[in-house]
Structures are given as C-alpha cells and as structure tokens.
Amino acid sequence: MHAGITVRVHSVIWQKEETALSIKLLHGVRVPHRKNTAESVPVRIPTPKTVTIPMSMNIGAPAKPVVKPGDTVKVGQMIGEPGGFVSSPVYSGVSGTVKKIDDILLFHGAVSPAVVIESDGEQTPYEGLAAPEVTDLDSFVEAVRMSGVVGLGGAGFPTAVKLKADPAKVDFICINGAECEPYLTGDTRTMLDDTDLLVEGIAMLQKFYSPEKVIIGVEDNKPKAIAKLREATKEMDGVEVAALPALYPQGGEKVLIYHTTGRIVEEGKLPLDAGVIVLNTTTLATIVRYIRTGMPLTERRITVDGSAVRNPMNVFAPIGTPLRDVIDFTGGFKSDPRKIILGGPMMGIATTDLDQPVVKNTGAILCFDAKDAEPPAPTPCIKCGRCVNHCPMNLMPTDIERALDLGRPDLLKELKVNLCIECGCCAFVCPAKRPLVQVNKLAKIELNNYNKKLKAEAEARAAKEAAKNEGKEANAE
C-alpha cells in the first residue's frame, strides 16, 4: 500500500483466529513504557479547598457559566451549559460556594472564564441527579451530551458530536485502550477496574449502531487488561479484543483505525467517513456511569509520575483541582521539579504553573527533575532519514523543516504537513535532536496562511473576471 520497511511480523493478533487481518503496520517508535503505576488502583484525593473549573475544556465553543458568585453548588450540579453545538456542559465536582468567575490563562495558552468554587468539604450530591432515560439513538446521544464527556484520551472533542452519526454508515466501532504514551496507566485502570462499564457500553453501542464489529484495541504490554476484557466479552458476538504491538503511536486515531480495521481515514475526512467511530476506554466508561447513575463527568483518573515525584500513583481528582493539591496528596516531590507535563511525555504540554487546574482531559501529571527536563541542544541535520522512516503518516519531516526554512509554503503543501498528527516520533528518533514537532506546528500555520492567501487570490481573480464579463455584457447591450 505504502512504501516503508518495518522490521517486524506484520500482522495484528486477533482474539478469534478466523478474522485475522493482515496489514503492514504503520511506522512507529519503540518508546520506553515506564508504566510504573499500572498496578496502582486510583485513590480519591481529599476534597480540595478550592477548585477552579475552566469553561473551555473541549475543542469547540466554551461552556457558558450558569452560576454566579455567592451561589451554592453541589456535586454533579451543572455550572456551565453548552455554548453551541460543538460544546459540552461543565459540572461541579465539589459542594460549596461559588466565589468568583474570572478569566484565567490555561496551560495550553488559551484564556477561558473559570468558575472558582470554595468547597464546604461535605461533598453533598446534587439532588437533581437522575439517570437519563436511554431508549434509542437520539436519547443516547443526548445522554452523552449531558454527561459532559469529551475525548478523555486527550483530544477533548465533544463525544456527543462524534456519536451523532447515521448507524447505517458505522461499520466498525473501535474502543481505544492502546494507551501508547509512556507512564500513563489511567486507561489501563479503566479496563481493569471498570470492565463491567465497558461491557455495558459496548452492548449499548451495538444496540444503537449495529456495527459489523466492535474492536477493543489494546497494546500488548497490558496482558492483564487484554485477558480481563477477553474474558468479559467472550460471550458477546461481534466483539474483538485486538492485542496490538506496543509500537507508539498505536493509540493515534488514524493508526488505531488502520491497525484494527484496515480502513484509511483520508486527508480532510473524519473516521466516520471511513465507517468507523473511535471511543477512548475511559470516555466510554464515563458515559456508561452517567447513564447508570446520573453522575456526570466531575472527576477523573490521573497518573502522577516522573523522576521528580516521590510516590508515582494513580488518583481520582475533581476537575478544577489545582495540580499542586494532586501532587501534594501523592507525597510531593523527591527532587526539585524542573518540568511539569500535562499528559504523556510524547505529546503532553509543559506548564510552569502548579496552580493550573485539572481539566477534563488531564490524563497525567508528570514532573521531571533537571536531568530529564532540559531539551537537548539541536545539532545540524545529518539527513539520516530516521524521521522519514519512523513517521506513522509517512511524511518527510527533514524536508518539511527545510521547506519551512526556505520559506516555501508550496513545498509544505506538496509534503502534506497538514497530515502531521504531532505524535513526536520524528523528534524522538532524531539523533541531531532537532525540534521537529515544533517545526511541523509552525509549518502547519505557514501552510494555512498560504492556503488562505491562495483562496483570497482566486476569489479576487474570479470577482475581477465577473466584473469584466458584466462590463462586456453592458457594452453589448
């Protein structure tokens, strides 16, 4: 299908022999696993004194606050309503009093209004909580919308938008339990601790979408999760647990889809265009918990790890909890932290601010000491081609960097930098330690500007042409 050599047995191991899928794996890298917390059953941290809950925790429109300073709120009470179609409601994870609503600067650079709640320590559940009635696809999608769930694997895309799909178009549903980022074990815990929620969720998905197959994709470095899921789903028809090679970025959406179904999501298209819906394991479990109990997304499982952390472990923390409280609960730092990462080490975002709140898609807080924090100094590219030969999207990062340096957006277009998923394989393998992900992010902006310019030019030309034609017609008359 596409050129490239991966030195491996190119097959995906399936639960059931007769459905073996033989495809050539996309490129990837063997990152260190460092799943130190895989056996750590999450502990709920003590209720934080204050939480700061941002209204913008999803791709799309931020939620609109529906509380005002002085209001009392309870656990599970809505404090922000969806601000549009591609949006998601926000709920309080503590009971207490709204102190203020203020704009804050989030770790990823966006400014968002945030509701600051002082907790009363009681954790009184909201009396209006009720399990939603789910009878058909529409009521299911509405329940997902009201659960406040967004892509909890990290993407933060409102899940209901993705699930609002014509069942006739859905051939496969992939449950993403790959968890390919080093350190992270939250999804692993979901698969082990919430297996029943996943099974119920899969049954629901089968009922509402009637897909050919539901495939749970798990990297083969999690044998316990694979065994448990296989055991739990062995009576179900059309459900497979695929043990995928632990090759980062196995959990990347396009990668997972290809490795489990053989389908290719084309440029500019969505997974649904290829007949696939992908849901993260924790996302699905959270949806099912809401449908069972009426308790929406108010807290999440977080892996706390890294060389500066005294006791790496998994915790449950209410959304809005300051990072500092989470880290302090685990036992604090054992050495001076020099880098704090929200998410995994391959794609996570670094922050300097321990007062940042936990948000819906905070899967991990990683703290590194000086030795691991400093990015290595880049040296000149020696054109070894490792970036090219490890890119899962088959792009050519070294050429992209050169095209960017030369100021050639036309080349960037040809090199299709827009397809980059920013997984970081190129920069990981680069012996010259070049910041290739940063380069690709910049190149995407350049390409966007170039495309806009081309479009504006084409429009101007068309307008001129139209004006000329009009003039001619007028003359003819």
Added chain:
Amino acid sequence: MNENMIVSVSPHIRSNDTTQTIMRDVLIGLVPAVIVSVVFFGLRALLVELFCVAVCVFCEWLFERGMKRPNTISDLSAAVTGLMLAMNLPVRIPLWQAAIGCVVAIIVVKQLFGGIGHNFANPALTARIVMFLAFSSTMATWTAPNFVDAVSSATPLEILKTGSAEGLNLLHLFLGAAGGSLGETSTVALLAGGLYMMFRKVISWHIPVTYIGTVFLLSLLKGGFTFAVAEIFAGSLFLCAFFMATDYVTSPHTNKGRLMYAFGCGLLTCLIRFYGSYPEGASFAVLLMNILTPYINRWSMTKPFGGVKA
C-alpha cells in the same frame, strides 16, 4: 520554584542516539578493517590511519575556530572522515600527501559548504579522487601484503580488467591478502564492520545489498560466477558499499531512494570497471550518485498515509 521551570514543545523524551553515537559506531565498524590493515601492511598502516584522523580533526577544529563557528569535533564526524580517507590510501603514501587529502576532505569538501550535514559529496571519497588525480604515481603504488608469496604488483582489478579471474585466489581476496589500499582489501573485515553497523541500526541493508547485488549480477552476466565473485571481493566495492555510499548526508533518506541510488552506484561501477580506462570505478560511481542524491530525493518522495492528490 516557578522561575526554574522549563517549557518546551513535545516530545519531552528523546532516544539515546546522537550524531556522536552514530559516528562512534561507524568508527567501531571500521576496527576490523584497521586490524587487518596492520596485519597485512604492517605498523605503517596504523601510522597513516592515526595521522589522517589527527589531521582531519585538527582541520575541523582550526577552520571552525577561524570562522567563529561552534566546534563540532566532538561529534566524531571528522574522525570518521579521517579514518575513511586513510582506508583509501596505499600504505607507502607520503604523509604530506595524506595531509593534503585531509585538508581537501575537511576544509574544501565539508566546511566550505557549511560543515556537517551540508556537504553534497562524501568528503573522504572526494579527497581520494583528488589525490588519485594529483598524486597518481604514489596513489597507484600498491605494496604486496605480508604472508603472501605473490609479489605481483598488479591489483586484482587490473587482472580482472582482462575479462577473467584467472590467477586470482578468491580466498585471499576474501581475507584481504591482496594488493590495494589499507582498508579495502579485506572483504571479511568490511563485512563484519558492516554487519555491526546494521545490527546497531546505523545503516539499513538497502544500500550495501543493492549496490553489491547489482555489481554481482552485472558481472555474472559479463563473465560468469567466478568472475562475479572476484569482482565483488576485489577493489574497494565493500568499503564503498558499506561505508562510503551509506554516508547519510550524501545519500537519499528514503528507502525507495536508497534502492535507486545503490542501483545507480552498482551500474556505474560496472560500466567504469568493464569499459572505462580506470580499473576501479566504485569511488567515481559513488561520487556521481552523491551528486544525483538531491534529485533522487525528489523522485522518491514518500506517499503520505491517507494523502489525497490535490
């Protein structure tokens, strides 16, 4: 605490490979050939090798100091160039000539084009060719190796030029008991070093296998099996295929491109060996393909996953 925090773009972990570890592996890959050169050509071989390494490193240091550029001698690439150049020289080469070769390699071919990563041709290889043309008598004075009774001054390739492998001992060729430059004679030593580099994933199989395979097949067509085996064992083919043609900077960076490039190297080597006036064509072939590399990179662009033609 916050003032000390570092923010950088992901990924936050990197592989352990650096330019330096790669160059170190290339140097290790050349160790068997160095040992064999001392066995067959005596201690002067080691002297030439160390001298070239020292001069190349010194040239790099001096030039970068003079140009106020960051110093790159610790990446070991200059040491690799020095050793590669020495591998291409006869044992009796006057040291002043070797020094000129080093200056050409490091200053003219590498640094004047911008240093590591920016040269368009392999520095050691280009220096060899310059020396071959400038010092044609000393560069073609081959000393018979130790332990070999044959005192014929003719190199294996000169014999092969006649169109047959008669009088050649294939085992001697394989072990390296033949006339030639320091590092090119022993097929087995170069193979061992090459396999080490492949094992360490410094090089992939694409270039050496395609290059040597092409020469073997074309020779097979021309002169039969014994002739073909003698052709691949003789001269600098293994040195060029494993160590020269695989130079990252001057070879294509996609596997498809590497196949095209290596086939070109093999084809040109055979054309020069069979029909040219020089007995050895590997160096010229690789240099010509170095020059074509930017074009090969254009012709061998990867097909992005899920990409749609605009």
